[in-house]
Amino acid sequence: MDRPPNIVFLVWDACRLDYAREHARTLCDLGSSNLWFERAVTPAPWSLPAHASLFSGQYPHEHGRTELGDDLDGLPLTRCLSEEGYTCYGVSANGFACQRTGFHDGFDEFHYTRGRERFDDALAVSGAVLGHLRETDGSKPGVAIRTTRSILAHEKPLKSLVNAGAVGLGAAAVRLRPLQRIPHPLCAADSGYVYSSRANTARLETIIRREAETQTPFFVFANYMDTHRPYKPNQETQRRHLGRTLSRSELERLNDDVADPWAFIAAVENEMVSDDDVEAVRGLYAGEVETVDEQLQRLLETLDETGQRENTLVVVTSDHGENLGETDERGERRMGHESSVSDSLARVPLVVAHPALPARTIEKPVSLRRLFDIFTQHRERFLDAGGRLDSLPSEPIVTCQYPAAGGEHLYQAHPAVQDAALQYRVSDHAVVAYGVDWRVGLDTTGARWAVADGESCSFDAAPARLRERAHEQLSGLRHLSDPTELDDPQVSQLEALGYM
Numbered sequence: 001m002d003r004p005p006n007i008v009f010l011v012w013d014a015c016r017l018d019y020a021r022e023h024a025r026t027l028c029d030l031g032s033s034n035l036w037f038e039r040a041v042t043p044a045p046w047s048l049p050a051h052a053s054l055f056s057g058q059y060p061h062e063h064g065r066t067e068l069g070d071d072l073d074g075l076p077l078t079r080c081l082s083e084e085g086y087t088c089y090g091v092s093a094n095g096f097a098c099q100r101t102g103f104h105d106g107f108d109e110f111h112y113t114r115g116r117e118r119f120d121d122a123l124a125v126s127g128a129v130l131g132h133l134r135e136t137d138g139s140k141p142g143v144a145i146r147t148t149r150s151i152l153a154h155e156k157p158l159k160s161l162v163n164a165g166a167v168g169l170g171a172a173a174v175r176l177r178p179l180q181r182i183p184h185p186l187c188a189a190d191s192g193y194v195y196s197s198r199a200n201t202a203r204l205e206t207i208i209r210r211e212a213e214t215q216t217p218f219f220v221f222a223n224y225m226d227t228h229r230p231y232k233p234n235q236e237t238q239r240r241h242l243g244r245t246l247s248r249s250e251l252e253r254l255n256d257d258v259a260d261p262w263a264f265i266a267a268v269e270n271e272m273v274s275d276d277d278v279e280a281v282r283g284l285y286a287g288e289v290e291t292v293d294e295q296l297q298r299l300l301e302t303l304d305e306t307g308q309r310e311n312t313l314v315v316v317t318s319d320h321g322e323n324l325g326e327t328d329e330r331g332e333r334r335m336g337h338e339s340s341v342s343d344s345l346a347r348v349p350l351v352v353a354h355p356a357l358p359a360r361t362i363e364k365p366v367s368l369r370r371l372f373d374i375f376t377q378h379r380e381r382f383l384d385a386g387g388r389l390d391s392l393p394s395e396p397i398v399t400c401q402y403p404a405a406g407g408e409h410l411y412q413a414h415p416a417v418q419d420a421a422l423q424y425r426v427s428d429h430a431v432v433a434y435g436v437d438w439r440v441g442l443d444t445t446g447a448r449w450a451v452a453d454g455e456s457c458s459f460d461a462a463p464a465r466l467r468e469r470a471h472e473q474l475s476g477l478r479h480l481s482d483p484t485e486l487d488d489p490q491v492s493q494l495e496a497l498g499y500m
Helices: 017-025 025-032 045-055 076-083 125-135 142-154 156-175 197-209 235-242 248-258 262-269 275-305 368-375 379-384 419-426 464-478 488-496
Strands: 004-013 034-037 085-094 109-112 218-224 314-317 324-327 332-338 349-355 359-360 396-401 432-433 439-442 448-452 455-457
Touching: 004 197, 004 275, 004 368, 017 025, 017 275, 025 034, 025 275, 025 314, 025 349, 045 368, 076 085, 076 368, 085 197, 109 125, 125 142, 125 156, 142 156, 197 218, 197 275, 235 275, 248 262, 248 275, 262 332, 275 314, 275 324, 314 368, 368 379, 396 464, 432 464, 439 464
Parallel strands: 004 218, 004 314, 034 359, 085 109, 085 218
Antiparallel strands: 034 349, 314 349, 324 332, 396 432, 432 439, 439 448, 448 455
């Protein structure tokens, strides 16, 4: 190669493998002519520790970024690529992979796209505010002063001021229920109702077209939140999957009362789950898989149009999967990605595409943390070897870890949920280990389980090396510091982002 390949790294947040197989036609086509990893496993089943693993190549018990209030600054991936001469871009709608946690620090240019702004060519106020909150330790006067200065310094201050008004209205709607009754997405309690994947793609296309004029390689990371609740595909897609279109109130009811993980747990405990509602949520989710897949098609076309596809490594995956009302291996029926270590959370789609790679399906389990190696020190060897896993350091057993996340306030925030379910999020650890034919799991509640070829088995019958690896990594999680309580500004930020 004359120069290192460009890298386009797309994370479809909360996209599970089986739905990607069935509903992501562009992704499947890309995988059929490149590398499709049938048994890719995320290092962690929620965003913060998973992104830390993607950008460090380490499991959660090694990198220690495991709690709701942790930072994601200083992760080595962008630093390593920058040292190689890459220009690094980030485009993210994820409230953990953004300025709030310092995740943006290693990028040359970073855009946060889950805000409520009205103008893309003005100041991205949401991202600026998240960054200022971090810089001022949550000081509201300090944030206001710095944001005002940023607005006045922008080349389009009036549009930036309108953006600030939209963001302020959204922040008020999070706290004031009367505002939420206004039939406009700006007044929704969750900013996810305003998010559009087209905003991600438009920024990425601008970057790709701009970089076509340069002689240096670029790295682009993007997090798409379509397959993360709230699920809100367009009306045509709703008709295709549900046979009807939903009113705003019905869409919000399904997302807030059925798909919300804590509301669903409470409904299960009170035997109030509607199977029709669960099927409707699954239809919405399938529609969102189609929606984000359309954005992949647009990006691939842009790479083709600019003549950059031949020297671009394209990687598409998810940070974790999603439960959609099934019963997990611990015997618990779950929605979302709280209080569970199910296979639906751990198994994710993974496609690695480059002209040097053959069409091949890889059945062997592989951890997403290995992408760090593929992007950095083992990249050329991996491409020259046609994507063979033996070109990377050996890893016969891969794991998914669910570290305690902290957040004692959850007990007060969700009084209808039994403490045991909340404890599994706040203070318990779990590990699931994957071999070729087996997966085994254990956690700090004392639960143990094993599955072979899709059938439940005795934990003691599982291969000793799998059981030992699970015990070893659970011990590693136990040695992390005890979860710390979030302070009020952190709780407020997470509530505004829809994570509480």
